[in-house]
Amino acid sequence: MNLRIISCAKVRQQFILDGEAEYLKRLKPWTKVSLEELELSSKLPEAELKRKEGENMLGRIERGDFFVALDERGKELGSEQFARFLEGKMQTGHSRFVFGIGGAAGWDEAVRSKAGFVLSLSKLTFPYQLTRLILIEQLYRALSIIKGQPYHKR
Numbered sequence: 001m002n003l004r005i006i007s008c009a010k011v012r013q014q015f016i017l018d019g020e021a022e023y024l025k026r027l028k029p030w031t032k033v034s035l036e037e038l039e040l041s042s043k044l045p046e047a048e049l050k051r052k053e054g055e056n057m058l059g060r061i062e063r064g065d066f067f068v069a070l071d072e073r074g075k076e077l078g079s080e081q082f083a084r085f086l087e088g089k090m091q092t093g094h095s096r097f098v099f100g101i102g103g104a105a106g107w108d109e110a111v112r113s114k115a116g117f118v119l120s121l122s123k124l125t126f127p128y129q130l131t132r133l134i135l136i137e138q139l140y141r142a143l144s145i146i147k148g149q150p151y152h153k154r
Contacts, residue, residue: 001031002096003139006060007132008053008103010037016129023136030143033136036060046105054108057100066094066116070101070131074118079152082138083145085117099135101128 011017020035027033038056040049061067066089077085089097099119100111112118121134144151 003033004098006036007101011129019133023140050105050108054111065096065098067098068117069115074120076120083142
């Protein structure tokens with residue numbers, strides 16, 4: 001399994017980077033994870049920024065990738081449901097997953113329509129930095145569930 005997480009901007013907060021490093025270390029025996037960032041000027045008008053983020057995101061999706069767009073309008077899944085979702089996709093031949101985290105304005109409709117799945121982590125609104133950390137933790141939790149490890153307590 002190969003996981004790519006693409007977020008709308010660079011994460012600079014050390015406490016976020018420390019948290020990510022911990023979960024990335026835990027994921028290492030099970031899967032390869034890469035973090036990528038879309039670097040665009042936030043000085044652009046919102047509609048143009050949203051469109052450019054979408055174009056940049058879609059340009060990074062490769063044939064064979066299963067693309068999951070994170071968006072507040074997406075489907076919410078519990079941790080066990082998320083694990084079963086990933087496991088089901090793996091059992092049907094998917095091994096490369098791309099998770100896209102958009103900016104404050106959300107994803108352009110073009111991105112949402114190209115996604116294999118649109119996921120919401122919560123009805124709450126999180127900044128992209130926290131969203132990325134929460135996603136990495138949930139990926140670790142999901143793989144722990146799939147592998148029968150004790151990390152996820154019911």
